[in-house]
Structure formats: C-alpha cells, structure tokens
Amino acid sequence: MLSLDYIRQNPTLVKAAAKNKNRQVDIDKILKLDEKRRTLILKIQKLREERNLLAKQKVDDNVINRGKQIKENLKMLEKELTAVEQGLNNLLYEVPNPAANDVAIGTDETDNIVVKKYKEPTIFDFKPLDHLDIGEKLEIIDVSTAGKVSGTRFAYLKNEAVILEFALVQFALKILINEGFIPVIPPVLIKKEITDKLGYWQAGGNEDYYWVHEPQESQGLYLVGTAEHSIVPMHMNEVLLEKDMPKRYVGFSSSFRRESGSYGKDTRGILRVHQFDKVEMVSFVIPENGDKEHDYLLSLEEKLFQALQIPYQVVKMCSEDLGFPAARKYDIEAWIPSQNKYREVTSTSTTTDFQARRLNIKYRKKGETQFVHILNGTAFAIGRTIISILENYQQPDGSVIIPEVLRPYTGFEKIAKKS
C-alpha cells in the first residue's frame, strides 16, 4: 500500500507507475474520496468535541437533549465516513508498488535483462535426459503414483531424493544461520485477514491459493504460497527497535500453489507443482539499507548456487514482470540441459515499505517511527534445485553425481540405478 499523502502529492507518478505494471487503478477517484473523507472528519470531530464538553457538564434536560441530537448526527456522519473510507481503502489496496527507478519499463520477459552469468552451460558428450526420466530410472521421483493419489502436478520424492532434499536444507541453513539469519519453521495456514494484507487478492486470489475450511464454515484458513507469507506477518503491528535491525529470518516450509492459470505449461515432472518445499529468506531493514539488502540477498542466492557449481544467469525483471508488491526483482535461472535453456530457480524482491505499510511494521529511530523495508529471497526451492542437480550432474550410465558440498550431508557421492 502507498501512503495517501504520497499519492496526493504525486498523482501523475503513481498513475504512470501503475500503467508500467499494467494495473488498472482509478487515482482520481482516490483523490476525490480522500477529499470527501476529510470534510466528513472535520464535521465529526467538531461534534465529538461538543459531546465531550457536554459530558463534563452537570446533567440537565438541555444537556440530554443536545446530547441526543449529537448522537443522531454522529451516527449518520460516521456511517457515511465508514463507507467512504472503505471505498477508499479498497481502491488504495489496488494500487501497486511502483517499480524502482533502476528497473526497466517493459511488458514481458523479453524486456527482462540478463545482468550476470555464472559458468558456461553444461556440455555432454551424450544426449542428456530430462529430470523426470532420470528421476524415474533412479526411482527417486514418482509422479504417476502421485497422480493416482493426489492428481496432476504432485510428486513423490523417494530414496536418495529425500536425503538430497534434507541435505540441501541443512546446507542452506548452515550458511544462512552463520550469516545471522534466525531459523524458523512457520505455519503454512494463515488467516484471511493476513491474506488481505499480504495482497493475495491482488496477486491472483483463488486462482493462486488454496483455501482450507470446515464443510459448513465460511471463514477458514489459507495455505501459504511461500514461507514469506507467514514469516513477514510475524511482526505485524509491531515497532521494532533500531538496535535489533536488520532482522533476518530463514524459513523452511512447504509452499502451495494452485497454478490454475498455467494449464498445459510445464506439465512434465516436478518443475511446476502444487506443493513443494522451500528454504526462504526474509529481511526487515531500515529504509536506507533496502537496496543494499537486496544486493545482499542476491549475493547469498548466488553463493548457494555457486557452491553447487551449477551454471546460471541472473535476470533483472522489467516493470510488468515484478508482480504487485515488488519494486525490484532478480531471478536466478539455472541451466536446464534437457530444455537447452535457463529456468527460474530463485527469486528475490524488495517490497520497499509497501508490505510494511499494509502490515503496519515499523521501527523506532530516536523517538520517531518509520516503516521498515521488507525483502524476500529464495535460498533453495527444493524441487527445482533437485532438477538442476539431476540434469547438470547426470552421467552417461544414468547415474547422478552429488555436488561435493552436499556430500557431508547426504553420506553418498552418487545416485545409481537400483540393481
């Protein structure tokens, strides 16, 4: 959410920013409602003031009569104000976070910019298989059984893949805890109220997220699309102390996505599934350090993939590809030999003070309070990381070598065919 004040002072800028993200918002209506709101507030305050003074006087018929009058007037005006404010808030919630100044204005992925490459694409002297072929042959990925039990876009990880998952988790935790991140396993179900503030409904709502509820119940809970969704609100309605900043968390959780807008896309294997596990970073920092923190999160993501020795490129997203709350976003795309291209494996965004304003998360600085900047970044999206390992480390005999840094955690160096 942007501050009304900011919109009032920069209406043209905000309009342009929304357009750059291809979002429809009626800024003029916001300004009109804001004016109406202030007129009403003025009237209401005057009446309340009179009421408060009246309540201090000796009670007589005049006091009671005037009091009743005020009560009636207030009831009407307050009702009107509530309606105006609700309308205003609904509109405000639809205004996207403007892209940062250094972000290219663009409409789709062709406008994204590759800012960095690590290693050359893996070369094989045999025809590389894709992750599902490898996984099925090694009996470590099973989507057909999952189809029977859960449907499409689900998978069983088995045998060495399970060990590999926990190795990745432990490796990431080790590095990030060492950097001062607080490890956390968050809830994966969150209240509706939280989804409102996180912008689930602007992001895609029921198209994107699962709703869990009792058969007869209308409220219920929502499954998180990423650990970020239950980690960021940890500090909702709090004022953090400057000495505790920055506050960084590394969370492990399953993530759930409906993927209802992606029929027919990436249907093979576990690249795009309804449920996957992820190690996720979240930072709360003072505004001055927001940009620096974004570089930092990206550097950590790179460090992790460099440790795995997997070729990748870093892509800086253009305005329309940022999504609703992000001001800047970098993806790491790992080389996927079977597709002969790079595919997204991590993503880091700064939401500047946009999320903080919605969730009311501030910090105190010499008596003053300010909204913090909130950033997030993927450490390992396990499924896709496993894909990148299987594909880049596959051998002519169908086996897969384990990246060296993970071996202390897996206890084996290679996944081979079962005899």
Next chain:
RNA sequence: GGAAGGGUCGCAUAGUUGGUCUAGUGCGUACGCCUGGAAAGCGUAUGUGGCAGCAAUGCUACCGCGGGUUCGAAUCCCGCCCCUUCCGCCA
C-alpha cells in the same frame, strides 16, 4: 470439544457499584542537575493514527477486535479472536 480465568499507552501492573481515567504507578528509555568521572539520587520528558495549521499547537480516535446500550463506557450487554489453567482427545 467441555469448564474456569484473563487480554490496559515498549515491559510489568492499577483501574469493573458508568462521569473526578483524554488512563495512575513501577521498570525501561531520553535529556538535565549533581560528580574529577561514573553509579546512586533528584528533576523533566517519554504511545500510535487521523484532521486542521507555515509553525507553536489544538482537536479527535484508540484500554484484544467488531457491534450495542447511554446525555456520557477501559468500566455494562452481545458476537468473535487470542492467551493461561484444568478435563477430554491426540502425533
């Protein structure tokens, strides 16, 4: 799921026969005095949002959240959320 108790301005607490609570006290924090320097002591200040104003400042809302009763509610009534204890169930 059942029973009881509870949620107060950073933390801890006072305040429930409605008006003196626009919320008291202690701790913490900030500044000042004192001191060679510090501690202690003393003094002062110290919540968040909104509206008006160039500003000083004023007004207003907020005592878990949302409604209601009343001229007037932290205090009474209703619904919800959360916490604690006991019971039941349970990985």
